[in-house]
Amino acid sequence: MNLLAEKYPEEIQTILQKYPDDQRRSAVMPLLYLAQREHGYVTKQSIEDIAEILEITSTDVASIIGFYSLYYDAPNGKYRIQVCTDLPCALRGAEEFLEKLCENLGIRVGETTPDGLVTVEQVMCLAGCDKAPLFQVQTGDGLTYYENQTVNSALELIERWRKQQGGKDGR
Amino acid sequence: MEGKHLLLRHRDNPGIKDLDEYRRLGGFQAFRKAVTSMQPQEVTEIVKASGLRGRGGAGFPTGLKWSFMDNKNWPHYVVANADESEPGTFKDREIMEGNPFQFLEGVAITAYANQANVAYIYLRGEFWHIAHQLDQRIAEMEDAGLLGERLFGTDYSLRIYTHLGAGAYICGEETALLESLEGKLGQPRLRPPFPPSFGLYGKPTVVNNVETLTNVPLIIERGADWFRTYGTEKSPGVKIFSLSGHVNKPGNYELPLGTTFRQLIFDHGGGIPGGRQIKAIMPAGASSSLIVATEEALDTPMDYESVPRVGAQLGSASVIVIDDSVNIAWLINKTIHFFKHESCGKCTPCREGTFWMMHLTDRIAAGKAAWEDVELLRDVASQIKGKCLCALGEFSIEAVLSGIERFEADFRQVAQAEESQPVSMPAAD
Numbered sequence: 001m002n003l004l005a006e007k008y009p010e011e012i013q014t015i016l017q018k019y020p021d022d023q024r025r026s027a028v029m030p031l032l033y034l035a036q037r038e039h040g041y042v043t044k045q046s047i048e049d050i051a052e053i054l055e056i057t058s059t060d061v062a063s064i065i066g067f068y069s070l071y072y073d074a075p076n077g078k079y080r081i082q083v084c085t086d087l088p089c090a091l092r093g094a095e096e097f098l099e100k101l102c103e104n105l106g107i108r109v110g111e112t113t114p115d116g117l118v119t120v121e122q123v124m125c126l127a128g129c130d131k132a133p134l135f136q137v138q139t140g141d142g143l144t145y146y147e148n149q150t151v152n153s154a155l156e157l158i159e160r161w162r163k164q165q166g167g168k169d170g171r
Numbered sequence: 172m173e174g175k176h177l178l179l180r181h182r183d184n185p186g187i188k189d190l191d192e193y194r195r196l197g198g199f200q201a202f203r204k205a206v207t208s209m210q211p212q213e214v215t216e217i218v219k220a221s222g223l224r225g226r227g228g229a230g231f232p233t234g235l236k237w238s239f240m241d242n243k244n245w246p247h248y249v250v251a252n253a254d255e256s257e258p259g260t261f262k263d264r265e266i267m268e269g270n271p272f273q274f275l276e277g278v279a280i281t282a283y284a285n286q287a288n289v290a291y292i293y294l295r296g297e298f299w300h301i302a303h304q305l306d307q308r309i310a311e312m313e314d315a316g317l318l319g320e321r322l323f324g325t326d327y328s329l330r331i332y333t334h335l336g337a338g339a340y341i342c343g344e345e346t347a348l349l350e351s352l353e354g355k356l357g358q359p360r361l362r363p364p365f366p367p368s369f370g371l372y373g374k375p376t377v378v379n380n381v382e383t384l385t386n387v388p389l390i391i392e393r394g395a396d397w398f399r400t401y402g403t404e405k406s407p408g409v410k411i412f413s414l415s416g417h418v419n420k421p422g423n424y425e426l427p428l429g430t431t432f433r434q435l436i437f438d439h440g441g442g443i444p445g446g447r448q449i450k451a452i453m454p455a456g457a458s459s460s461l462i463v464a465t466e467e468a469l470d471t472p473m474d475y476e477s478v479p480r481v482g483a484q485l486g487s488a489s490v491i492v493i494d495d496s497v498n499i500a501w502l503i504n505k506t507i508h509f510f511k512h513e514s515c516g517k518c519t520p521c522r523e524g525t526f527w528m529m530h531l532t533d534r535i536a537a538g539k540a541a542w543e544d545v546e547l548l549r550d551v552a553s554q555i556k557g558k559c560l561c562a563l564g565e566f567s568i569e570a571v572l573s574g575i576e577r578f579e580a581d582f583r584q585v586a587q588a589e590e591s592q593p594v595s596m597p598a599a600d
Contacts, residue, residue, distance in 0.1 A: 033337075
């Protein structure tokens with residue numbers, strides 16, 4: 001049973017029709033994003049599902065997850081805060097920003113807060129060099145940029161997520 | 172140029188991202204004109220005559236690239252390279268967010284000139300929100316009869332699709348991009364054959380940068396002679412300079428090619444913060460050689476011919492400004508970390524070379540190295556040169572070799588001191 005195909009029949013059709021019929025493999029990257037939507041990472045089952053849809057091996061699918069940095073094969077914080085510290089950002093204080101943010105959250109770079117809400121990661125250039133410090137937030141639903149940040153503005157953002165999360169759990 | 176942008180037109184007309192407003196300002200007239208009254212070759216000839224050169228970094232003549240398309244092998248494809256990932260570059264993003272229809276019209280005209288019925292826009296995965304905006308705009312164009320079957324009553328049909336990458340700098344290299352678009356690892360191909368003879372799915376393909384494509388509608392609308400009134404003889408047109416680093420007003424500046432570094436950094440960018448002195452310039456992002464910021468260098472025009480005279484390339488015109496608080500040994504440690512992470516692993520000299528350069532620069536920047544380590548670093552860098560399939564390996568050594576050669580004192584300071592101190596960045600002002 002192909003859970004992915006069952007759950008997202010229309011989305012999968014929309015993706016497949018972008019590419020020639022004999023080049024279905026091109027759909028592997030958009031399908032991985034689709035598979036990542038629910039849990040924020042690609043499950044073993046989804047890898048099998050995608051391989052079946054595209055008629056390629058599950059090793060082929062897994063190699064794509066390994067090569068590209070925005071796909072994950074294991075769960076992590078619900079929100080991934082990805083801070084750029086490349087040269088132009090570093091010249092504008094991004095390294096200090098990252099260090100202080102982690103210090104405030106009581107975690108190290110790459111770790112997740114104990115409540116499972118936030119993972120802080122150091123990433124490569126995000127094409128926002130004039131608006132550093134900046135980070136992107138990746139969830140299963142996609143990516144959002146937050147620019148011209150301070151440690152306080154980042155902590156406020158995290159606090160808002162925490163309240164939303166609490167609201168949901170309370171129901 | 173104030174109030175008269177050619178590419179960043181949203182700065183003069185913020186409403187231009189709406190289809191109606193773009194059309195009110197003459198948008199899609201050039202596409203209609205091309206499809207209804209011009210042969211594809213005529214379009215290519217005008218772009219050739221304009222002297223437009225690729226804005227992604229290589230500076231290759233755009234019309235010439237189009238004329239290489241193999242007309243014995245079909246179908247043809249056009250791919251827009253929107254993988255903008257060079258540290259210091261953030262121009263394509265602003266175009267696609269602010270003036271998306273001019274870019275899309277450029278894609279459409281380029282597709283017509285190259286007789287492609289399908290065009291893909293390959294965006295870096297981080298541009299998730301831009302891809303979704305473009306999808307909506309493509310749908311609007313289809314509703315308005317600007318994309319789809321039998322356009323403007325002719326036999327010409329065109330579809331445009333977006334495709335998101337997933338975080339890999341290497342996919343900005345055109346053959347790695349095509350591999351990625353085919354659903355494979357983003358690793359470069361051996362060239363030749365080049366994409367105009369063997370591209371996407373093995374078919375003739377033109378790959379052009381977003382900024383390059385955004386120039387095309389204006390060239391078709393107003394002509395090659397008009398385009399040549401901007402810039403220099405060999406580098407015609409305007410260029411978007413992404414200015415970052417130690418400068419008061421970082422951002423994108425659309426200026427004629429041939430504008431000097433001094434005009435960009437001091438007149439437009441407001442100079443160096445905190446009363447500090449400018450020390451070095453990287454004109455092409457992290458893959459750039461380091462220019463010593465002498466008076467002569469500051470007065471050098473930023474065009475494809477002049478920048479090499481001060482020992483660097485114009486590349487994507489991503490100008491990173493470095494002030495005198497920075498030790499260059501720290502700086503190359505930053506750039507090498509980037510290239511080590513982004514090396515795709517296909518070619519041994521790049522994969523292993525960036526790994527060893529990272530360990531050496533880690534030691535040097537930590538103040539735990541002897542001068543021999545600096546010489547070893549230079550040796551490792553020199554062995555990468557000319558030995559890789561794509562330019563990433565070459566890019567990784569530009570700052571290393573130029574840094575050691577032109578800023579030797581910085582390396583002597585950290586490598587030979589009696590009690591070496593680690594070099595780090597002072598806190599930002």
